[in-house]
Amino acid sequence: MRLNDIQEKFRDLMLDDPAALESVPDDFAAVFAEGDIALAERLKVYRSNIVGGISDNFFKTFPLLEKLVGEDFLKQMIRAFVLAHPPSAGCLNAYGEGFPDFVRAYEPAQGLPYLPDMAALELAINRAYYAPDDAALNPQDLAALSETTLGERILRLRTSAVLISSPFALDALRKFCLEPEGLPPPIQKPTFLMVYRPLLAVETLALAEDEYSFLLDLSDGAPLAEAAGRVFDNFARFDLQNFMQKHLALETFRAFSVFAENA
Amino acid sequence: MTAPSSTDPPSSSNPYLSDVPRDDPVGIGLRYPYYQEILERPPVVGWMEVHPENYFGGGIHRHFLTKIREQYPLSLHAVGLSLGSTAPVSDDHLKKFKELIDLTQPFIVSDHASWSASGNAHLNDLLPLPYTSETLDALCRNIERTQDFFGRQILVENPSTYVAFKNNTMTEYEFMNEAARRTGCGLLLDINNIYVQSRNHGFDAYEYIDGIDAARVGELHLAGHTERPAGGGVIVVDTHNRPVRDTVWDIYVHAVKRFGRVPTLIEWDQDFPSMETLVGEAAKARMILFEHSSGGFKHAAE
Numbered sequence: 001m002r003l004n005d006i007q008e009k010f011r012d013l014m015l016d017d018p019a020a021l022e023s024v025p026d027d028f029a030a031v032f033a034e035g036d037i038a039l040a041e042r043l044k045v046y047r048s049n050i051v052g053g054i055s056d057n058f059f060k061t062f063p064l065l066e067k068l069v070g071e072d073f074l075k076q077m078i079r080a081f082v083l084a085h086p087p088s089a090g091c092l093n094a095y096g097e098g099f100p101d102f103v104r105a106y107e108p109a110q111g112l113p114y115l116p117d118m119a120a121l122e123l124a125i126n127r128a129y130y131a132p133d134d135a136a137l138n139p140q141d142l143a144a145l146s147e148t149t150l151g152e153r154i155l156r157l158r159t160s161a162v163l164i165s166s167p168f169a170l171d172a173l174r175k176f177c178l179e180p181e182g183l184p185p186p187i188q189k190p191t192f193l194m195v196y197r198p199l200l201a202v203e204t205l206a207l208a209e210d211e212y213s214f215l216l217d218l219s220d221g222a223p224l225a226e227a228a229g230r231v232f233d234n235f236a237r238f239d240l241q242n243f244m245q246k247h248l249a250l251e252t253f254r255a256f257s258v259f260a261e262n263a
Numbered sequence: 264m265t266a267p268s269s270t271d272p273p274s275s276s277n278p279y280l281s282d283v284p285r286d287d288p289v290g291i292g293l294r295y296p297y298y299q300e301i302l303e304r305p306p307v308v309g310w311m312e313v314h315p316e317n318y319f320g321g322g323i324h325r326h327f328l329t330k331i332r333e334q335y336p337l338s339l340h341a342v343g344l345s346l347g348s349t350a351p352v353s354d355d356h357l358k359k360f361k362e363l364i365d366l367t368q369p370f371i372v373s374d375h376a377s378w379s380a381s382g383n384a385h386l387n388d389l390l391p392l393p394y395t396s397e398t399l400d401a402l403c404r405n406i407e408r409t410q411d412f413f414g415r416q417i418l419v420e421n422p423s424t425y426v427a428f429k430n431n432t433m434t435e436y437e438f439m440n441e442a443a444r445r446t447g448c449g450l451l452l453d454i455n456n457i458y459v460q461s462r463n464h465g466f467d468a469y470e471y472i473d474g475i476d477a478a479r480v481g482e483l484h485l486a487g488h489t490e491r492p493a494g495g496g497v498i499v500v501d502t503h504n505r506p507v508r509d510t511v512w513d514i515y516v517h518a519v520k521r522f523g524r525v526p527t528l529i530e531w532d533q534d535f536p537s538m539e540t541l542v543g544e545a546a547k548a549r550m551i552l553f554e555h556s557s558g559g560f561k562h563a564a565e
Contacts, residue, residue, distance in 0.1 A: 002397065003349050003392075003393065003395075003397050003398055003401060004349040006393065007348065007349060007378055007381040007390075008381055008382065010381070010390065011381040011382065011384050011386060014386060015384065030429065031393070031428055031429060031430065032426050032427065032428060032429060033426075033427040033428060033429045033431075033464075034429075035427070035463075035464075035465075036494075036495075036496045037493050037494040037495070037496040037498060038494045039426070040494075041493040041494035041498065042425045042426045042493070042498060043425075043426065044493070045425040045491070045493075045498055045500055046388060046390065046425060046426075049388045050386045050387060050388045053387055053388060054386075054387050057387075086384040086385070086386065087384070087385045087386075087387060088383050088384065088385055089343075089353065089355065089356065089385055090316060090341075090342070090343020090344065090345060090353065090356050090379060090380065090385050090387070091316040091319045091343055091356065091359065092316070092387060093316075093317075093319060093320060094320075129322050129323070130319070130320040130321070130322055130324075131320055131321060131322065132320050132321045133321030133322070133325065134321075197322065200322060200323045200326055201323075
């Protein structure tokens with residue numbers, strides 16, 4: 001059997017049902033040297049390393065989900081995800097993009113409609129944790145610009161930033177998971193969040209809807225004046241000056257010099 | 264297993280020893296539970312080794328890595344290149360890895376003689392290879408691609424495996440030697456892995472050491488393993504979760520006599536012990552290195 005076929009069959013076996021190890025097809029079993037210990041037992045070491053290793057690593061990404069559904073439920077859900085959607089790269093830090101959609105379709109989680117969005121929140125926190133280092137925009141760099149130039153500027157969000165909107169009370173749920181006192185919060189509450197890492201610690205920031213909408217427009221690459229026009233059209237009471245002061249202080253934006261087209 | 268009997272001289276001409284940390288050739292694995300402690304009370308070890316994949320991107324891990332790098336020489340020991348896959352090493356992985364090499368200036372860069380990726384799946388484990396000319400071709404293609412991309416030599420480590428292939432046409436040490444000869448890569452010999460292999464596949468660990476081309480050896484690894492009952496027998500698993508076993512220390516003594524004062528790493532990746540325990544393991548390796556090798560350690564500046 002050619003090396004490529006061996007690797008494909010080995011991969012498929014590792015990602016198959018555990019029972020498949022007990023009945024390895026004869027042509028594949030024939031490539032292995034026989035020993036005192038059955039092939040299935042030896043292959044189990046690999047399966048345990050692979051599925052267990054990836055699952056355990058991914059499990060650590062979701063301390064909030066663990067609080068919400070318990071360790072056993074979460075581990076089972078993650079194991080099913082890993083088998084259906086194994087990593088495609090040799091670095092696990094960015095693994096699991098499809099997990100919220102998987103949770104949405106996962107039968108045992110159907111009674112927990114907020115779970116996919118909580119999974120997305122924790123993935124965003126993990127992404128921010130490992131995001132490339134960058135520098136914040138210095139307010140003086142903005143102050144130096146003429147009004148026209150300022151309006152044409154594209155303000156980039158920090159490399160780590162992820163904007164999240166949800167019909168569920170994600171932030172209240174997050175806080176309840178971190179400090180579970182009293183009754184759980186009401187689940188239905190439109191929530192707008194920005195997850196980002198200004199320096200070394202990841203922050204989860206609750207946003208007003210107009211603030212979220214404006215940031216989303218900016219993150220899509222709209223020049224400042226264009227995005228401001230749109231947010232005023234949709235939210236008459238939007239306070240641009242207050243927004244700019246707040247987000248310059250929060251270091252929401254990336255320094256100009258790090259992206260060439262807007263340097 | 265036969266008694267140690269090597270009489271080969273230490274490899275004073277070994278080109279891979281030129282960048283060895285000058286005073287102390289023994290290092291430890293840098294892992295997250297130790298970051299703060301290392302900065303507050305720098306342990307007496309010669310260097311640190313990390314898995315580069317844990318430092319792709321930025322953030323707190325890279326922050327600590329760069330701080331600790333200011334105090335210790337560094338080795339980047341990869342687990343994600345999948346050098347033994349029939350597919351080429353990932354461009355994206357190489358780029359991220361190279362960026363970290365440029366940032367941290369490691370004295371050693373290494374990965375394994377194993378595979379992890381097939382099709383769109385990367386299985387995140389060091390999987391076994393048949394030792395054939397077809398496998399050598401695939402492995403050497405990827406080692407060369409990696410060395411070309413980095414513009415430097417890498418070391419390649421012998422694996423621990425739990426299955427062996429019927430169609431092997433050479434021994435593992437012959438396979439490792441040939442990969443090094445064809446690509447110019449160095450060898451990272453994991454002494455614990457040699458022991459694990461010798462138990463799981465029934466060969467003589469000392470014969471393996473004697474069969475290795477000594478001039479290619481640029482680093483040694485030491486780690487703990489676990490004996491796992493399975494199917495009426497025992498599978499020895501490379502778990503990195505306990506002290507180095509006495510039988511492995513014995514093989515290490517033999518390796519040091521043969522390979523000289525080669526940089527040696529204490530690997531510990533699960534059930535992390537206290538720093539004192541790690542430093543104690545490193546001290547034991549250091550004692551063996553200095554007691555059983557002489558004149559094998561030459562610094563480039565000498």
